[in-house]
Amino acid sequence: MRNIEICLSPELIHLHDLKGKTVVVVDIFRATSTMVAALGNGIKEIRTFASLEECKSMKAQGYLIAGERNGHKVNGFDLGNSPLTYLDGKYAGEKLAMTTTNGTLALSKSQDAEEILIGAFPNFSTTLDYLKSIDRDILVHCAGWKGRFNLEDSLYAGALTKGLEGTHQSEDDASLALKSLFEKEGNDLKKFLSQASHAKRLQNHNIEADIDFCLQEDSIDLIGKFEKGALTKF
């Protein structure tokens, strides 16, 4: 039996040993969901940046640049951060530079892993099947919110732990807790998450459709893999 463990925040990742493991980085609202949407609709490569300035500088290298602050596309950027932007394939063939604070931090703090994937509900089953097929321990790295525990990333981690219970045992307390929480709340994630701080923030920005996309399982069939600083379809 292989193992699965969960790190609840990038602030706790130093307590985990990443060596030899597959790390699944999760930032459900909305970084990793947007990445899956983009890769699933023809974007060839994604690079992430914590700051708007770094991201903007990628324009000169031929990247589409996506940047949003407080729910609005930033002046001078091509796109905001909505996953829905990519769904019609309009940007197929492009390379994308995007800003995300929590997601970028989690990715950069996962570099000691053997392999880094991104996790999101839209490609849940494809990722799950891949994880079952490889002979490696798994760590789910929740991006959280400014270092804190967050509900949507944690529920994804719980869903993955549940999905892997035939092949991966969970010995750490976080995976036991979140598997159980997902068993209780997984049948109506949207309702449960509507109480949560981050979902409330997103609702204030009128992005209900984004939330629906981010919580809908299996609309996109791909694995997103982060390697040498760039995310591509694997």
Next chain:
Amino acid sequence: MRNIEICLSPELIHLHDLKGKTVVVVDIFRATSTMVAALGNGIKEIRTFASLEECKSMKAQGYLIAGERNGHKVNGFDLGNSPLTYLDGKYAGEKLAMTTTNGTLALSKSQDAEEILIGAFPNFSTTLDYLKSIDRDILVHCAGWKGRFNLEDSLYAGALTKGLEGTHQSEDDASLALKSLFEKEGNDLKKFLSQASHAKRLQNHNIEADIDFCLQEDSIDLIGKFEKGALTKF
């Protein structure tokens, strides 16, 4: 409506604002449970120390010293760390110095709070009633295990959040998650915890009776308050 929030580990406490709040420090296996047992059986005052050496030095000041490593009382110490030690009132009237790594860290990182209590299941309802009666926001500070999330401290935090839902709203994601988890698993904590890493460690030390004491609600009627470096009955 007042607020309740949960900090899952001392490693995350810098993300929380403690000012003006009542902080409840929780280290179920076994520091705060042992403290409640000791105070409830006549111990006048408790001081905690991270190291055996510091703790031992308190002997010269007339303190009983309790120190345990790897499940065994340390040579030269009066007592181990079991809560059961105190139940017959044999040490009534004494002052106690005890070692605890996770609990000491959580207490020392709670100093910015308006008030610091210790939380444990044996004095659950007394503490709950007190928290309802005061006009203050609450932060539950889980001591965790070497910085990581731990199940027993988190379930206590969830139980408290559930118990306070008439007076205190939970806006942070951790309290929403743990309240829901307690709703699911709270009716058989021991069974759920038997899967957990820390409970497994304790079982290896043959301290099943300690676990039973630590998970049993309301055997002791007191509030434990930490003030000026010492814990006393409030």
